[in-house]
Amino acid sequence: MRNYLIFIFIFCVNFNSFAQDLDLVLGEEHEMKSRNYEFAQIIGQDNSGFYVYKKTDKNSFVIEHLNSKMNITKSTISVLKYGYELMFVEYISNKIYVFSTFFDKQNNLSKVYVHSINKFSLKQNNDYICIAEIETNKAITRKLFKYQNFDYTISPDSTKLCLFFEPKNYSAHYYAYDGNMNFLWKKTLNEDENYYPEEYYIDNEGNLHELIPVYENNEIYYELLSYTENATIVKQYNLKIKNNTINALKLGFTKENNIICAGFYGKYYGIIGTCFFLIDNKKNEISHTNYEEFSIDLQTIEFRKRRRERYIKKNKQNYLSDYRFDYLNIYNNNVCLVVEKRYSTTTTGDSFSDPTSTSRSSRRTKTEYHNDNIIILQLDSVGELVNEKAILKRQTSSYRRTTYSQAIINNKINVLLNSKNDIVIKEITKKGKINNNFVLSNQTFVWLSSVNMKQISNNELIIWGEKKRIQQFIKLTFKNN
Numbered sequence: 205m206r207n208y209l210i211f212i213f214i215f216c217v218n219f220n221s222f223a224q225d226l227d228l229v230l231g232e233e234h235e236m237k238s239r240n241y242e243f244a245q246i247i248g249q250d251n252s253g254f255y256v257y258k259k260t261d262k263n264s265f266v267i268e269h270l271n272s273k274m275n276i277t278k279s280t281i282s283v284l285k286y287g288y289e290l291m292f293v294e295y296i297s298n299k300i301y302v303f304s305t306f307f308d309k310q311n312n313l314s315k316v317y318v319h320s321i322n323k324f325s326l327k328q329n330n331d332y333i334c335i336a337e338i339e340t341n342k343a344i345t346r347k348l349f350k351y352q353n354f355d356y357t358i359s360p361d362s363t364k365l366c367l368f369f370e371p372k373n374y375s376a377h378y379y380a381y382d383g384n385m386n387f388l389w390k391k392t393l394n395e396d397e398n399y400y401p402e403e404y405y406i407d408n409e410g411n412l413h414e415l416i417p418v419y420e421n422n423e424i425y426y427e428l429l430s431y432t433e434n435a436t437i438v439k440q441y442n443l444k445i446k447n448n449t450i451n452a453l454k455l456g457f458t459k460e461n462n463i464i465c466a467g468f469y470g471k472y473y474g475i476i477g478t479c480f481f482l483i484d485n486k487k488n489e490i491s492h493t494n495y496e497e498f499s500i501d502l503q504t505i506e507f508r509k510r511r512r513e514r515y516i517k518k519n520k521q522n523y524l525s526d527y528r529f530d531y532l533n534i535y536n537n538n539v540c541l542v543v544e545k546r547y548s549t550t551t552t553g554d555s556f557s558d559p560t561s562t563s564r565s566s567r568r569t570k571t572e573y574h575n576d577n578i579i580i581l582q583l584d585s586v587g588e589l590v591n592e593k594a595i596l597k598r599q600t601s602s603y604r605r606t607t608y609s610q611a612i613i614n615n616k617i618n619v620l621l622n623s624k625n626d627i628v629i630k631e632i633t634k635k636g637k638i639n640n641n642f643v644l645s646n647q648t649f650v651w652l653s654s655v656n657m658k659q660i661s662n663n664e665l666i667i668w669g670e671k672k673r674i675q676q677f678i679k680l681t682f683k684n685n
Contacts, residue, residue, distance in 0.1 A: 253269055290303075299384075303356075391435040403415040428465060448471070458537075481493050482586070494587030495587075528543060530542055540583070546575055549572050574598070576597060
């Protein structure tokens with residue numbers, strides 16, 4: 205009884221200090237029927253609640269319904285027809301669609317099928333439709349075709365879908381569909397061996413946009429290709445910074461449907477600043493370009509005090525290495541870039557079972573995955589660097605995992621972190637101040653091995669976690685302030 209009271213007290217201390225800023229709905233712990241699930245994904249919502257998707261194996265999956273109290277009301281396991289393999293499940297135009305492949309050995313065709321899910325019963329409808337056929341040959345295995353050369357993108361308003369295929373040594377194929385899976389257009393590109401789009405986007409009007417890295421004279425720049433009028437017209441934009449390499453770039457759209465490409469530049473071995481390109485869709489031109497170095501404070505974020513002082517005196521340019529570009533946010537004519545430092549280390553030593561042995565059989569290789577500092581960079585509407593903020597952390601694991609997620613809540617950046625003892629949401633204000641917006645003890649909520657978060661409105665989030673066969677969902681509603 206005493207331990208129970210201590211537990212309640214800890215929860216109240218952790219939550220009540222932030223209760224004036226948000227409301228919390230904590231769902232019940234739910235036992236899953238099997239552990240052979242990939243981690244859950246919330247794929248969509250309607251007036252009745254939310255829909256959760258879990259892949260079980262190559263031809264079966266689970267669809268669940270989650271009510272407003274964050275409790276599972278219905279769960280259905282589905283198996284595809286014989287010979288079909290699951291690709292993905294998505295929520296498009298208020299419908300649940302299942303995409304699968306079937307390999308036609310006789311004609312050497314990889315066929316893509318789509319069918320729907322009944323939202324009331326969560327069972328499959330028998331309405332399989334073939335929406336794409338890709339010719340292959342004996343040199344291209346079915347597994348290689350499916351897993352290494354396939355991707356898809358959905359428009360921001362979830363009314364358009366574009367499938368991308370690139371069989372090895374073959375052309376790239378694009379297929380676009382509306383929200384009812386009606387065919388819109390098809391595009392085949394015969395490109396050289398260096399062609400490989402890094403990002404694909406389809407906008408609300410069904411236009412396709414590609415970001416392609418180009419290697420030239422020991423430098424990297426990007427090409428933006430925009431296909432309009434059912435992919436019959438192509439517009440090309442070269443995104444370059446003189447005497448510098450663009451290390452990473454992402455694309456987004458403004459309310460006026462103009463295109464923003466933003467990211468980082470530097471050299472091969474690190475980044476030194478942000479870059480920004482604004483493309484005017486009406487004039488079909490790059491209307492604004494800006495690039496800017498990080499401040500000394502950010503460049504020396506990982507330095508100890510004495511090293512930082514020496515660096516400032518010498519005033520040499522420093523490169524940030526091992527950072528991965530995860531998020532590009534565009535909101536209220538502002539741009540926000542979010543990166544995390546991720547790398548791995550491998551060591552070889554004596555086996556833990558026999559540390560005194562020097563025989564070859566007792567040697568063991570150990571790989572550790574590091575998820576360290578998060579950097580948030582805020583740009584204005586013309587790409588000038590307004591704020592630089594860093595969330596300092598060091599996390600190490602024996603496997604790859606996601607240690608954070610982010611969302612724009614009430615026009616402020618919020619970063620969700622998973623630490624050993626707490627789930628923390630940090631808010632970055634317009635002035636660059638970092639506040640703890642929410643703290644919840646993992647003693648209260650199911651332990652999270654990875655951070656999973658879904659933004660369902662301008663001020664609402666759902667986060668969820670699993671431990672063994674137990675899963676739990678929680679909804680946070682942030683009050684306007």
